[in-house]
Amino acid sequence: MHYEIVKKDLFTRKVATLMALMAIGAFAFLARFAFGLGATTNLSDNYPWGLWIVFDLVWIALAGGAFVTAGIVYVFMAEDFHPLARPAVWMGLLSYSFVMVTLLADLGLPWHFWQLGVQRPEHSAMYEVSWCIALYVTVLGLEFAPTVFERFGWDKLRDLWRDLSPIYTVLALAFFVFLMSHQIWMAGLALVVFAVVAFLTRDSFKRIGVPVILIVAAVTFSTMHQSSLGSLFLLMPDKLSHLWWSPIMSLLFFLSAVVSGIALVMLMDLMVSYFFDRPFHWAMLGKMGQVLAGALGVYYTLRIADVIIRGEIGLAFSGRDGAQFLIEIIAGGIIPLVLLSTQKLRGNKSLLALSAVLALGGVIFNRLNVVLLGMNLPGTLPGGSVSTYYPSMIEWAIVISLIAALFFFFGLGVKLLPILPKAEESR
Amino acid sequence: MSLATLIDTTRCIGCRACQVACKAAHDLPAEKTGFFAKEGGYQNPPALSAKNLCVVTFNELEANDGEVKWIFAKRQCMHCNEPACVSACPVTALHKTPEGPVTYDSKKCMGCRYCVWACPFGVPTADWDSLAPKIHKCTLCHERITATVTPQELNGKLQTKEEQNSFTESQHLPACVKACPSGALKFGERDQLLAQARERIKASPGKYVSHIYGEKEAGGTAHLYLASVPFEKLGFRMDLGERSYPYYSKIALEAVSPAVMGLGGLLTAVYLLKQRKDKVSASEEQGNKE
Numbered sequence: 001m002h003y004e005i006v007k008k009d010l011f012t013r014k015v016a017t018l019m020a021l022m023a024i025g026a027f028a029f030l031a032r033f034a035f036g037l038g039a040t041t042n043l044s045d046n047y048p049w050g051l052w053i054v055f056d057l058v059w060i061a062l063a064g065g066a067f068v069t070a071g072i073v074y075v076f077m078a079e080d081f082h083p084l085a086r087p088a089v090w091m092g093l094l095s096y097s098f099v100m101v102t103l104l105a106d107l108g109l110p111w112h113f114w115q116l117g118v119q120r121p122e123h124s125a126m127y128e129v130s131w132c133i134a135l136y137v138t139v140l141g142l143e144f145a146p147t148v149f150e151r152f153g154w155d156k157l158r159d160l161w162r163d164l165s166p167i168y169t170v171l172a173l174a175f176f177v178f179l180m181s182h183q184i185w186m187a188g189l190a191l192v193v194f195a196v197v198a199f200l201t202r203d204s205f206k207r208i209g210v211p212v213i214l215i216v217a218a219v220t221f222s223t224m225h226q227s228s229l230g231s232l233f234l235l236m237p238d239k240l241s242h243l244w245w246s247p248i249m250s251l252l253f254f255l256s257a258v259v260s261g262i263a264l265v266m267l268m269d270l271m272v273s274y275f276f277d278r279p280f281h282w283a284m285l286g287k288m289g290q291v292l293a294g295a296l297g298v299y300y301t302l303r304i305a306d307v308i309i310r311g312e313i314g315l316a317f318s319g320r321d322g323a324q325f326l327i328e329i330i331a332g333g334i335i336p337l338v339l340l341s342t343q344k345l346r347g348n349k350s351l352l353a354l355s356a357v358l359a360l361g362g363v364i365f366n367r368l369n370v371v372l373l374g375m376n377l378p379g380t381l382p383g384g385s386v387s388t389y390y391p392s393m394i395e396w397a398i399v400i401s402l403i404a405a406l407f408f409f410f411g412l413g414v415k416l417l418p419i420l421p422k423a424e425e426s427r
Numbered sequence: 428m429s430l431a432t433l434i435d436t437t438r439c440i441g442c443r444a445c446q447v448a449c450k451a452a453h454d455l456p457a458e459k460t461g462f463f464a465k466e467g468g469y470q471n472p473p474a475l476s477a478k479n480l481c482v483v484t485f486n487e488l489e490a491n492d493g494e495v496k497w498i499f500a501k502r503q504c505m506h507c508n509e510p511a512c513v514s515a516c517p518v519t520a521l522h523k524t525p526e527g528p529v530t531y532d533s534k535k536c537m538g539c540r541y542c543v544w545a546c547p548f549g550v551p552t553a554d555w556d557s558l559a560p561k562i563h564k565c566t567l568c569h570e571r572i573t574a575t576v577t578p579q580e581l582n583g584k585l586q587t588k589e590e591q592n593s594f595t596e597s598q599h600l601p602a603c604v605k606a607c608p609s610g611a612l613k614f615g616e617r618d619q620l621l622a623q624a625r626e627r628i629k630a631s632p633g634k635y636v637s638h639i640y641g642e643k644e645a646g647g648t649a650h651l652y653l654a655s656v657p658f659e660k661l662g663f664r665m666d667l668g669e670r671s672y673p674y675y676s677k678i679a680l681e682a683v684s685p686a687v688m689g690l691g692g693l694l695t696a697v698y699l700l701k702q703r704k705d706k707v708s709a710s711e712e713q714g715n716k717e
Contacts, residue, residue, distance in 0.1 A: 037553075037555060037560055045475075048543035049540065071694070108561070109560070109561070110537065112535065115535045121516060121517055123673055124680075130517055173691065181683075193688045201699070204698070207702070212698050213695075231676050232541070234675040235673065239547075247678075380550075382475075382484045384474070
């Protein structure tokens, strides 16, 4: 696989628009810290989490595209999808970084974040997610590093990366197991397991151009934090409608992140081709559509079976919650599954794109339902009526500016670094 | 040892001395409120907030004998045996002490507000007006009930061992219990209080409904309630179940460590198998060419 730098103007009218949005967001960010959460957001004791948490959950689910692509390309060795690998990792690295910026705004006392490093809570999903994402970002950084080395011809650094990144990865995984289990022997076991993995796959760099243990770590860390984002809501069986709350929410969150990850990577590839005037990869996207159909099939089968087995399906046919559930299942699952079911339908370009949009929308709507729409809040003690929450202008401004920042930095990256595959090779 | 408070709503006269004592003990600022300002009528303030860790609810209800009565219920953190908030907290700022109270340490708190979201009783609150919004909730006056300061001398008079003990007993109480003039609040060992509550119900069955709220709710709590009317009429949540809230998330999080190793091994196996298959097919191709 050979890569190239996109030869386009760094500064265009579109780029200027993105920068203007980012500037507005920067002011909103400053305002949030100057005036405080209460004054700048519509969050309250009744709605302690709002748009920003929805946004984080959605964005992390979409950024699942980075680990799904890396896994498919390097572990399952599906060479067809190789052109997607680098842009997916770049998108993932940016997404996770910006999620952290949102968290910075959302936390009431962000300057105490270092407490995560010194406290040892026993069963906190928030602790799991925080550490897992932090370690995953370092792995994403290592996955992306060779792109930078290639650009500047830093061969010595690349050799160092090749030799040391597997060691770092083994240590990071064992450390994570220690933090989660509080057991030295568990961490020791993990150290042995992953040292064996590193040894058995020691020639992977020669074969696929990346130490495969990096990819193993990326998929493992992603699986863990994607599922633990679901575990966050296991504590709320009394508030979240049982159309969404389930003892297996963790698994459902992971499987839906695979769906949204694949769909996002498909749309990312379409947008890259469109915005940078590059060849469209319809044949490859058709095959990706097949993978998406598989992921949709697994996720929605389990999702629907779970609601039926728990005996909660009756809820689907009453009230606003029921309507939201049906929209999520039908528009996000069944319709795209039908659209992707045959070779012929997948050959239709607009239907293929539409099914990716619907699959993505279904997962986005799922996260929105879980955090806000499906929640039945009792209110602060002694309880009572809870007024509806609408995000404030500041909350919107930060979210919109970070989406703009994603587009801005993604574009900047492909114009400065060899991220996209050579046009003639990928045609 | 697990300390708890028994709240007998049939003895509460709605004087709100507990609210006042709570505010004084925690040095909390005033909040602008008013009678009939919100639903609840005389209930004031209407709900818990960062400035109110305890609120007496005013309920005008028809009692068993058909008479309309005021029934008051002091509400605050329930101090669950296995609290959702403690399991939620990523930095152990919320902590279930061995003595029973659930305490909060603002020096550890990041302000993620997961505790506010997770609590089934709607107890933790944040001070939204602040630039550094901390969490506020009742701590069962943990610092008071565990304080060991017993003066040798009081008002210039040397204290006997007995006097010292009685001083300690009178001081090692939550501020609200100390202030209660009607005996509605009783502080002590949870097991003993439960036994007393059962005795009270048994002694006057017409006076109480046969339900000790907090004995089993959400896995059991350190605030136990007695009442003359079913608890839902006093605005207590009846849909919480008897399982502790961290039950499911505990299972999910204990699975993380084994899952990391299992998944890592599985992915490696897939990679190695695929590599072997590729090698075999490559050598077969080679063989065919020869």
